[in-house]
Amino acid sequence: MKKIIVFNFGRILLLLGIIMMFYSCEYNNIVDANYPGQLIYMPGAKNGIFVIDQVIEPVVNPTPGALFRFTLDQTNKKFVVPLSVYRSGIDNKGNIEVRIRTDEDTIAKLKTISGMLPDTTLLLPANSYTFTPSVVIKDGDEIAKFNLSIDFDFLRANHGKSYAIGVNISSDDRKINKSLSTMIIVINTSFLIPVIDFTPTPDITNGKTINFINHTLYGTGYSWDFGDGAAVSTDISPIHTYASYGTYTVRFAATGLIGNSSIERTIKLWENLTNTYFPNPGNPFLRSDSRAAKTGNLKDWSFTPNVQTGGYGGFYLETGGGVMDFYSGSGLTNAKIYRTIDLPAGEYKTGFINAGFTGTNNCYFAIALGNQIPDIETIETSNNVLGKFHWNTNISSATNEVSFKLDSPQTVTIGFVVSNTAKSEIKINSVFLLR
Numbered sequence: 001m002k003k004i005i006v007f008n009f010g011r012i013l014l015l016l017g018i019i020m021m022f023y024s025c026e027y028n029n030i031v032d033a034n035y036p037g038q039l040i041y042m043p044g045a046k047n048g049i050f051v052i053d054q055v056i057e058p059v060v061n062p063t064p065g066a067l068f069r070f071t072l073d074q075t076n077k078k079f080v081v082p083l084s085v086y087r088s089g090i091d092n093k094g095n096i097e098v099r100i101r102t103d104e105d106t107i108a109k110l111k112t113i114s115g116m117l118p119d120t121t122l123l124l125p126a127n128s129y130t131f132t133p134s135v136v137i138k139d140g141d142e143i144a145k146f147n148l149s150i151d152f153d154f155l156r157a158n159h160g161k162s163y164a165i166g167v168n169i170s171s172d173d174r175k176i177n178k179s180l181s182t183m184i185i186v187i188n189t190s191f192l193i194p195v196i197d198f199t200p201t202p203d204i205t206n207g208k209t210i211n212f213i214n215h216t217l218y219g220t221g222y223s224w225d226f227g228d229g230a231a232v233s234t235d236i237s238p239i240h241t242y243a244s245y246g247t248y249t250v251r252f253a254a255t256g257l258i259g260n261s262s263i264e265r266t267i268k269l270w271e272n273l274t275n276t277y278f279p280n281p282g283n284p285f286l287r288s289d290s291r292a293a294k295t296g297n298l299k300d301w302s303f304t305p306n307v308q309t310g311g312y313g314g315f316y317l318e319t320g321g322g323v324m325d326f327y328s329g330s331g332l333t334n335a336k337i338y339r340t341i342d343l344p345a346g347e348y349k350t351g352f353i354n355a356g357f358t359g360t361n362n363c364y365f366a367i368a369l370g371n372q373i374p375d376i377e378t379i380e381t382s383n384n385v386l387g388k389f390h391w392n393t394n395i396s397s398a399t400n401e402v403s404f405k406l407d408s409p410q411t412v413t414i415g416f417v418v419s420n421t422a423k424s425e426i427k428i429n430s431v432f433l434l435r
Helices: 002-024 042-045 104-111 152-157
Strands: 038-040 049-052 072-073 080-086 095-103 136-137 143-151 160-172 180-190 197-201 209-216 220-225 239-241 246-255 260-269 295-296 316-317 321-327 332-343 346-358 361-367 384-392 400-408 410-420 423-435
Touching: 002 197, 042 049, 042 080, 042 180, 072 321, 080 095, 080 136, 080 152, 080 180, 104 160, 136 143, 143 152, 152 180, 197 260, 209 361, 321 410, 346 361, 361 400, 361 423
Parallel strands: 049 180
Antiparallel strands: 038 080, 072 080, 080 143, 095 136, 095 160, 160 180, 197 209, 209 239, 220 246, 246 260, 295 316, 316 321, 321 423, 332 410, 346 400, 346 423, 361 384, 361 410
16 A cells, blocks of 8 residues: 555656746747748738729727728818838737839839729829828738828819829838839829709609709719798708799709719799699599490590590500500591690699500690690691600600790690501500699
8 A cells, every 4th residue: 555655646747847847948929939920011012003083971089000092171171191111920029111113114014904093193293292101010900001192183173084103112120012012003083073963853642852963973062052032951862842833043062072073953833733724634534424334435535536436435444543545446547635724824744654655655634725636647847836746656654844924814635646557556644734
């Protein structure tokens, strides 16, 4: 029994000795060995050509080394492209000085390769930008940042042009990753000043309410003066309701990155007179007969006898409701559906929305003085026609408009005249009249 105890105690002493040997050695966070050396590179170079050609929301507190396109120094009127150099390797030991220079040769070579750079790309002039000639990646750091600063006034004076600059790095302290040592930056100056445009679209149920649809490119802020004394709006695409119909001058301005654009446009608010002069304007159309069949006579409209088939015509019952209809099994010649009304002097706009087109049709929507629509053979030359819209192909469900003007009160006739082949058909969804 005593021998066994002594033997185990000896083994314990041996184990303690080994542990003390480990603690007597200096602890190293990274064990000394032959690891790969540090390489210096530009992270932006891995993306090839770095193109700046669109408005991007500013980045707040970007991740160190992460690419974002630009910032604006409004105080010093500088367009700033943030750049950086990195070191790779197992550690971040030592200070490293990195030289920075421009590389015009690479840009010249890229311009000779089809598709690499636009033919109109120019070299960014040396007197239009600044950057530091060198940076130091400090001991313990993996990154050093620097800025390419371009003059606002130069960019503004050359708006619409495309410029390129090559930035190259080198160092005597560490090796450079050759494949990531040159960054090509291309700036298309078109996006720096907004290209401004808008469309005023009236509400279909209230002509005093206008949806101003903004089509501006490269805008960062907007200002709308609606021309009626209302408060200026800064919405992107505002909806504005005017107190009365009439003509207004809208002033629209857009703010860009380094410049602004503005336009004035006169708009007319049309009063909807459809229900006043067309008791059955459609969407859906109503029939004047009480029969259960899908075909019938159109209520409150006049029509020529050849519109009728078997004593009924001009109306057809669709799944969604009634439509104005031109159809015959043997075809129609000079068939007319129209309404005669008395209008006061003024500027007018009238039109229709198509609902269907089948086969071969020759169609006119027209406004004429007097109580008749001219025949289809003379409608193009008639002196009584105030306005017309001609179509012989499918125009889908588009809204089709015709404008006309009356210098004095007049009796006018508004309507359709159609000739078509057998089993061809035209369907109208609705009509309207605005002043």
